[in-house]
Amino acid sequence: MSALESGLGQLFQNPFFSHLQDLAKRLRRVALSIFVFLAVFFIFGPGYLNVPPAIFILQPFGIFLVTRIPIMVPSFIDSFSNVIVRFLIFSELPKGLVVINVGAFDSVYSSLQVSFLLSILVSTPVILTQMWKFISPGLYEKEKLHIRWITVPAVFLFICGVLFAYLLVIPVLMYVIKLYIQSLGVQSFLSVRSFITIMVSFMLAFGFSFELPIVMVSLTRFGFVQAKVWRENWRYGILGSFVIALILSPGVTGGLIETIIGLTLSGLYMVGAAVSSRLESKYRQK
Secondary structure, three states: OOHHHHHHHHHHHOHHHHHHHHHHHHHHHHHHHHHHHHHHHHHEEEEEEEEEEEEEEEOOOEEEEEEEEEEEEEOOOOOHHHHHHHHHHHHHOOOOOEEEOOOOOHHHHHHHHHHHHHHHHHOHHHHHHHHHHHHHHHOOHHHHHHHHHHHHHHHHHHHHHHHHHHHHHHHHHHHHHHHHHHHOOOOOEEEHHHHHHHHHHHHHHHHHHOOHHHHHHHHHHOOOOOHHHHHHOHHHHHHHHHHHHHHHOOOOOOOHHHHHHHHHHHHHHHHHHHHHHHHHHHHHHO
């Protein structure tokens, strides 16, 4: 065996290199899941399969005549992502603000953005599973229990952040944009690419921003930051919340969006500080 072959053999047997191989394997699985679902949402759409009339008795709701069954069919024009883009346009835009296609491929790009977001959301179980399988061998039992404990609240807070952006922040932002455009005396048009980019970026940004209490509790649980630090520095927490609000906000709403975001993040900071204190006192008693 040559020196080169011996060196390569030792390299591949190195624990650090084996961890990199394991990480690469799990990243490939995550990427494959995202790619498959992205293709499904971008290429396929809802359809129906016509079947011979059949009567199904469903108690206690009565008798139903079923003539077609919902299925997934190849449809580039009426794909799942296009259906959602149309839904967002009609549900989020205020009356008087019209979405137009400016660039030749803006609509395709917008559909891809939505497909990518949906593929990440649907692939969340795969992402979490692969992350857990990679990091769990190096964790203590108490750390494993903590991660299991925060998984559901983390997903819940992410969904709350997405809904907060969808139901409150984006409608207010679109209305202010319409008023600002009209104040200039020009027609109220918005490109479909800009609209979808705002929707996707804001929902993702708020989804991750709502993870603030989880981050605070985890830092306290693993001993990096004591709970009293969160309590004693609440002023800096509120200041940081409004700084994040300034970063997330486009800055054209006259302070309205910034205030809403800042107050919301400040409330989340207070929740994180309270839960961290409760968790720290609980483990001190044990």
